[in-house]
Amino acid sequence: MISREAVLQTLQCSPNQYPQMLEERFPHVLKRIVQLWNSHEGEHYLADLLQPNGRGGGRFDREGFPERAWQEIFLLKQLYHKPRPKLKR
Numbered sequence: 001m002i003s004r005e006a007v008l009q010t011l012q013c014s015p016n017q018y019p020q021m022l023e024e025r026f027p028h029v030l031k032r033i034v035q036l037w038n039s040h041e042g043e044h045y046l047a048d049l050l051q052p053n054g055r056g057g058g059r060f061d062r063e064g065f066p067e068r069a070w071q072e073i074f075l076l077k078q079l080y081h082k083p084r085p086k087l088k089r
Helices: 004-011 020-025 027-036 040-050 067-080
Strands: none
Touching (some): 004 027, 040 067
């Protein structure tokens, strides 16, 4: 499990923006977001999570994310587009 401090530092988000539900119910998703945060793949991963037929829902083998998790992912996608160090290639 990834530490709260590592998430806050990597995502450069404030404590009130912390993705609590992702940490509690979808830690594998949060870990992957953190791993991809400073890469071009991160944008594609976040977009895919929000797609109805992507990882986030709409598939017959899953229920999709609860509303709060969708909101956290959407916020992270917004944070992803804020200026930060150059992306890894």
